[in-house]
Amino acid sequence: MMEERMIEALNKQTNEEFYSAYLYLSMSAYFEKIGLKGFANWMRIQAQEERDHAMKIFDYILSRGDNVKLFSIKEPTEKWDGPLDVFKQVLEHEKHITKCINDLVDLAEELKDRATYNFLQWYIDEQVEEEENANEILNKLEWIGDRKEAIFMLDNELGQRVYSP
Numbered sequence: 001m002m003e004e005r006m007i008e009a010l011n012k013q014t015n016e017e018f019y020s021a022y023l024y025l026s027m028s029a030y031f032e033k034i035g036l037k038g039f040a041n042w043m044r045i046q047a048q049e050e051r052d053h054a055m056k057i058f059d060y061i062l063s064r065g066d067n068v069k070l071f072s073i074k075e076p077t078e079k080w081d082g083p084l085d086v087f088k089q090v091l092e093h094e095k096h097i098t099k100c101i102n103d104l105v106d107l108a109e110e111l112k113d114r115a116t117y118n119f120l121q122w123y124i125d126e127q128v129e130e131e132e133n134a135n136e137i138l139n140k141l142e143w144i145g146d147r148k149e150a151i152f153m154l155d156n157e158l159g160q161r162v163y164s165p
């Protein structure tokens, strides 16, 4: 069993991860609508991964014999101003998630909850990857600018992504 503050913070993080899934699903729908199916595919898979992030915490809370609390999920926006705008927001969002994870690690340290501290190390590594991926695509989009041909090439590349849990 964990301390109440730790349980609450982990339940909030589950909600953050489900919100990430919602946000990326909304971005996926946006890309479908504007005809960028590769970008849409990338986002749909990203949303699946976010659900996995949520479920990993969900299962961890249960494994400690504590209560899962599912808070309501915030509604994501549906409007963006093209791929560059979307990926700027992806990077911003992932930075926010990194901060959430770091705060959780700080709390686990403060409460001397070694098991949770260990559990969270996976998320620390994952966030390095998440920011790196978002940054890589954002950089490409900044280079591409308005060149439609290059956007379609990138769309093709992002269409190759497969879900690998």
Ligand code: OFO
Pocket: 016, 017, 020, 050, 053, 094, 097, 127, 130
């Ligand atoms: Fe995108 O890493 Fe979870 O939220």
